[in-house]
Amino acid sequence: MSGWDKFVETFFNAKVMWKYLPDILSGMVVTIELALLIVVTGLGAGLALALLRSLAIRPLNWLIIFVVDLFRSLPPLVIIVLMYFGLPYAGPAPSGFVSTWLSLAFVLMAFSEEIFWAGITSIPKGQWEASRSTGLSFGQTLFNVVLPQAFRLTIPPLTNRTISITKGTALGTVVAVTEILGQASSAMSNSYNPSPLMMGAAAYVVLFLPVVVAARWIESKFAWKR
Amino acid sequence: MATNHIVDARAIHKHFGTLHVLKGVDLKVDERELVFIIGPSGSGKSTLLRCLNRLEEPSSGSIVVDGIDMLNPKTDINHARRRIGMVFQSFNLYPHMTALGNVTLALRKVAGKGRAEAEALGRAALERVGLAERADHTPGQLSGGQQQRVAIARSIALEPRVMLFDEPTSALDPELVGSVLEVMRGLRESGMTMIVVSHEMGFARNAADRVVFMDDGLIVEQGPPAAIFETPSHERTRAFIGQIQRH
Numbered sequence: 001m002s003g004w005d006k007f008v009e010t011f012f013n014a015k016v017m018w019k020y021l022p023d024i025l026s027g028m029v030v031t032i033e034l035a036l037l038i039v040v041t042g043l044g045a046g047l048a049l050a051l052l053r054s055l056a057i058r059p060l061n062w063l064i065i066f067v068v069d070l071f072r073s074l075p076p077l078v079i080i081v082l083m084y085f086g087l088p089y090a091g092p093a094p095s096g097f098v099s100t101w102l103s104l105a106f107v108l109m110a111f112s113e114e115i116f117w118a119g120i121t122s123i124p125k126g127q128w129e130a131s132r133s134t135g136l137s138f139g140q141t142l143f144n145v146v147l148p149q150a151f152r153l154t155i156p157p158l159t160n161r162t163i164s165i166t167k168g169t170a171l172g173t174v175v176a177v178t179e180i181l182g183q184a185s186s187a188m189s190n191s192y193n194p195s196p197l198m199m200g201a202a203a204y205v206v207l208f209l210p211v212v213v214a215a216r217w218i219e220s221k222f223a224w225k226r
Numbered sequence: 227m228a229t230n231h232i233v234d235a236r237a238i239h240k241h242f243g244t245l246h247v248l249k250g251v252d253l254k255v256d257e258r259e260l261v262f263i264i265g266p267s268g269s270g271k272s273t274l275l276r277c278l279n280r281l282e283e284p285s286s287g288s289i290v291v292d293g294i295d296m297l298n299p300k301t302d303i304n305h306a307r308r309r310i311g312m313v314f315q316s317f318n319l320y321p322h323m324t325a326l327g328n329v330t331l332a333l334r335k336v337a338g339k340g341r342a343e344a345e346a347l348g349r350a351a352l353e354r355v356g357l358a359e360r361a362d363h364t365p366g367q368l369s370g371g372q373q374q375r376v377a378i379a380r381s382i383a384l385e386p387r388v389m390l391f392d393e394p395t396s397a398l399d400p401e402l403v404g405s406v407l408e409v410m411r412g413l414r415e416s417g418m419t420m421i422v423v424s425h426e427m428g429f430a431r432n433a434a435d436r437v438v439f440m441d442d443g444l445i446v447e448q449g450p451p452a453a454i455f456e457t458p459s460h461e462r463t464r465a466f467i468g469q470i471q472r473h
Contacts, residue, residue, distance in 0.1 A: 124318075126314060126316050126318035127318060127320065129281050129312075129314065129318065130312075130314060130318035130319070130320075130377070130380075131320075131331075131332075132281065132304075132307065133279055133281060133307055133310070133311075133312040133381075134307065134308070134311075134331070134332035134336060134380065134381070134384060135304045135305065135306075135307040135308035135332055135336035135337075135384070136304065136331070136332060136335055136336055137304050140335050140336075144331060144335060145320055145331075148322050149320075149321065149322050152322070
């Protein structure tokens with residue numbers, strides 16, 4: 001047997017792959033569910049915090065900045081472990097799935113708040129003044145004039161953050177979430193063969209490549225002729 | 227508060243931290259009057275203008291515009307601002323909207339017009355500034371002079387009672403200034419009350435009813451353009467006029 005054949009036999013073993021394909025697919029479903037929940041709640045909460053911050057209420061802003069800085073500096077794995085193993089001592093005992101979802105949603109919230117906020121503050125003061133001088137209220141100006149311009153600036157950094165944090169769903173393995181990586185690594189130890197891991201890698205590419213493409217499309221859609 | 231003036235600002239003071247920018251300014255403007263405010267940079271003329279629609283909050287004083295007490299906390303400031311158009315040095319058009327979108331936004335959101343009516347009014351306003359055929363262009367596709375005319379259309383579409391111009395031609399290339407002044411002259415002829423901060427002396431000379439010279443947060447003197455430009459009574463006015471006419 002040549003080196004190449006051995007390599008294929010080890011990493012792309014058809015028999016093993018076929019056997020564990022259903023596991024990987026069910027892992028994909030879990031990962032998709034987790035990722036969608038994280039993206040929707042994380043980005044939604046991040047935007048909400050950025051909007052709250054634009055109201056410029058001092059004590060509230062200190063609180064927002066503290067929470068955001070905390071979740072940006074803690075490793076996501078630590079948050080997941082604390083929530084899953086630590087929180088039950090205080091009462092609620094979230095499942096591994098919920099722990100992973102909430103932990104990563106908090107992290108995405110923190111990062112996206114900063115990105116949305118940077119977008120909002122990058123809009124020149126003159127835009128606010130022009131809009132307010134025609135009688136639009138603070139809120140009307142924010143939603144009709146400032147946010148549409150801010151969103152366009154935030155899409156590239158937001159896409160990067162969203163993808164890197166949703167890839168963190170793999171951390172769910174440590175709290176027994178049966179997502180792609182969890183399924184792949186248990187299949188790997190059951191079959192004594194790394195082929196399931198290759199399938200897992202392929203599954204991630206299949207999941208995230210469309211996200212990158214979609215982000216580029218949204219970006220071009222939001223662009224205006226300068 | 228009864229007043230015969232459409233703009234009646236009294237004893238306006240404005241502090242920025244330790245900086246005393248306006249030191250008790252009175253400005254009364256009659257209906258249909260065109261008042262030009264000139265003065266060296268830092269004299270407070272732009273701040274005064276921005277106090278009139280409360281983009282800047284005066285530290286003290288009173289401002290009544292078209293019978294509305296602008297500094298009363300009970301005044302609906304958004305409603306009051308509809309009646310006061312403002313044109314900025316840097317145009318400040320919304321870059322993500324077309325010219326028509328810029329003009330119709332406040333018509334729809336503030337004046338409560340439906341889309342069709344807002345667009346009809348918006349197109350009419352663009353027509354008045356000579357840009358009807360540019361309605362679907364975004365600001366990035368327009369020259370500076372065209373952008374400033376769209377900004378003027380954005381204001382006049384709301385049928386303001388007063389228009390404030392804050393150095394409307396200072397950011398323009400010399401060859402584009404004329405088109406903006408042309409639109410301002412048209413507005414003047416239609417009877418619009420206008421307060422203009424600008425150094426377009428030629429325009430001031432033949433279009434203004436009154437020229438106000440400000441220096442160091444105070445109005446130094448005011449009068450008909452000929453009097454201010456030819457026979458200023460204060461040394462500071464004379465020095466300033468001399469300086470700008472040398473250029």
